[in-house]
Amino acid sequence: MSVYAWIGLGNMGGPMSANLVAAGHEVRGVDLNEQARAAAAGAGVHLADSVAQALAGADAVITMLPKGQHVRAVYEGPEGIWAHATESMMLLDCSTVDIETSRYIHEQSAARGLKFVDAPVSGGISGAAAGSLAIMLGGAPELMERAGELVAPMSARAIVAGGPSMGIAAKICNNMMLFIDLMASAEGSQLAEKLGLDPQVFWEIVSVSSGRSWAQQTWYPVPGIVDTAAANNNFEATFRVDLARKDVGLALDAGTMSGICLPAAQLVSKHFDELISEGLEDKDCSLIVKNLVPGGQV
Template sequence: MNISFIGLGNMGLPMAKNLIDAQFNVTGSDLSPSALEALKSYGGTVAQDHQQLIQNADVIITMLPSSESVKSFYLGELGILKSLKSGTLIIDCSSISASVSREVASVAQNLGIDVVDAPVSGGIMAAQAGTLTFMVGGTEAQFKQAHPLLEKMGKNIFHAGASGSGQIAKACNNMLLAINMIGTSEALNLAMQHGLDPKVISEIIQNSTGANWCIEKYNPVPDVLENVPSTQGYVAGFMTDLMLKDLGLSMEAAAEVKSPVLLGALARNIYTLHSQNGHGKADFSSIFNLISKV
């Protein structure tokens, strides 16, 4: 099976390598010569032009940075959608607006082309290890078609629902993550200001009704857990600015259906404040420093 993989950045390149490891023919495209070189030296093929990306592709996988770039790649003036053969499968792993995902899928459907949106979570290390989480939007049949490829790059592969639902699932999960991380920081800091040991209060909450992923797996207070960003100087991890990008998608999804997200919107702006203070490149759990700062 021939796969064209567009977007060989920090996430895309290791994902493409995992497909090569699984014996697929991978033809790649990226603006960065070094990324292309890396793909080539790992056994992939470098596309010389759009034509080469398209001609023999059974599957197109995109891992692009924005709604605009996805829309342009598929639907723009030079967009490839109209040049693809019927029956091609598109797996868009970009984290973008659900409405753009739906638009691409809708145009594609009329051309006999299947599209699933399949944004990931898990970060660079999971991309390398092939243990990403995929949240997939598309029909049941499309999900089944994409599954054998996704399972080469990831571990948890969820079918979220119809087209766009993968984006929505990620936007909802990450909004909740953003809220939980700030809430956890507020609770831990409050306890610490009253003299409690962060390990002790973390242990108590983890075993009580306040339990959540942040406190158990990604504790924002340094030295409570090993091998998490907070204990390693908040070296990301998951950068504040990437969380901000995702929260922008969450807000866009909320505005589209007029859903109230009071805590979500506040969380977004707390991260904005943190980024403005110069911590955009730090891991998002460094929000603890905004709350606790002396």
């Protein structure tokens, strides 16, 4: 049994930490949100009132927070992780953050003699609940075996992406491809329908043809075709527009930093921005299909 300190018990952190409890580990959770705390307590997480309390004697510290700024805030300062971590603990950040934040946390942790691994995840809320996430590990080679053991109860596969920040680099590139694929499915679905194809027949053709993708299989933005699609449920979010926009923005920032042109990602971000300007940031990202149709009807 290991002792985990867990910071960020939201949509992802809640079920992920619950899987650690179910696997027989002790989890001490911290969150600012009362609802998130109560749900975690219900799943067997021991609530802590401070980072210091959660970290005392822990084997691992996991952060699962919205953005880079939240991760920095939780690491820095007299109440933060760096002030209370010890050399025996492994620090893992599972959040999707910008490359610069990830590099900063790696550098600052190493300068303090602390073991840090970036460990972003893919698989969404359903993968978090099922314990079937893909987890991408970035850090010093000698830390990878232990990091893999620590995340195993939450994942179907933990893959070593490479050295420091290579996990987050893989995650950012993967999600950029996902949202470009989603845009392709949105455009294909609408054009096919206007050309007179039956939506179900077209989806089945694509499923065995070269237009197939994870987005087309899982998030197809036409009601009544794919069970897991938010289109069946008035585009209630399984992956929110604003979080999708954040992820594409991380890719665009990384592209600027690296001198790479990303025209398709730019186009996708523009469509997410349109939805956000219409007040639809809480809806599902597959609503990207909306403004392809004159009048915005889907």
